[in-house]
Amino acid sequence: DVKVTQSSRYLVKRTGEKVFLECVQDMDHENMFWYRQDPGLGLRLIYFSYDVKMKEKGDIPEGYSVSREKKERFSLILESASTNQTSMYLCASSPAGEGEQYFGPGTRLTVT
Amino acid sequence: ELKVEQNPLFLSMQEGKNYTIYCNYSTTSDRLYWYRQDPGKSLESLFVLLSNGAVKQEGRLMASLDTKARLSTLHITAAVHDLSATYFCAGGAQGGSEKLVFGKGTKLTVNP
Numbered sequence: 001d002v003k004v005t006q007s008s009r010y011l012v013k014r015t016g017e018k019v020f021l022e023c024v025q026d027m028d029h030e031n032m033f034w035y036r037q038d039p040g041l042g043l044r045l046i047y048f049s050y051d052v053k054m055k056e057k058g059d060i061p062e063g064y065s066v067s068r069e070k071k072e073r074f075s076l077i078l079e080s081a082s083t084n085q086t087s088m089y090l091c092a093s094s095p096a097g098e099g100e101q102y103f104g105p106g107t108r109l110t111v112t
Numbered sequence: 113e114l115k116v117e118q119n120p121l122f123l124s125m126q127e128g129k130n131y132t133i134y135c136n137y138s139t140t141s142d143r144l145y146w147y148r149q150d151p152g153k154s155l156e157s158l159f160v161l162l163s164n165g166a167v168k169q170e171g172r173l174m175a176s177l178d179t180k181a182r183l184s185t186l187h188i189t190a191a192v193h194d195l196s197a198t199y200f201c202a203g204g205a206q207g208g209s210e211k212l213v214f215g216k217g218t219k220l221t222v223n224p
Binding site: 043 | 143145147153154155156157160200202204210211212214215216217
């Protein structure tokens with residue numbers, strides 16, 4: 001079974017802090033994704049990576065950056081957290097050439 | 113740009129009844145996915161539909177794809193309380209991109 005894990009289920013940070021969210025997948029997938037999920041807005045893609053060190057902006061990249069130094073790990077970075085970044089963050093992965101994405105358990109981030 | 117619309121967004125139904133969730137998409141998409149999300153949990157893959165006329169069934173859920181009408185449906189037969197969840201459809205973005213575009217989700221509540 002594909003397993004996607006995220007470093008924290010719940011996280012509380014203060015405004016202005018630098019925040020790291022980590023995602024690890026164990027199925028050698030080429031593609032990895034970061035989404036945020038907010039009530040009424042569905043899932044919105046923040047960043048996408050199709051290979052190590054390769055990334056592509058999604059629909060809402062502002063205020064976020066990403067890092068993929070190893071194939072299995074994809075990190076989302078909030079350089080200076082703000083209250084409007086309070087959300088559920090979901091990581092997903094998929095093999096190259098296939099669309100089905102496998103999701104991690106999510107991190108509920110609260111910025112106070 | 114691919115857009116995916118689901119309706120209804122909220123659905124309250126009685127146990128034992130049948131209902132259908134609709135997923136319309138705006139431009140050509142050669143693959144369509146259905147996911148389920150339980151409250152506070154992540155997304156779980158339900159169905160992958162890859163060709164016109166594809167039909168998949170699992171228990172009381174059946175999904176179909178009509179690429180000519182740009183429509184996928186998720187039919188619920190004789191609903192039970194355990195089916196209460198939010199259901200998302202997602203289409204493959206154009207040009208062979210491995211990104212998915214998600215609908216806003218349909219929150220299903222099955223009442224005894």
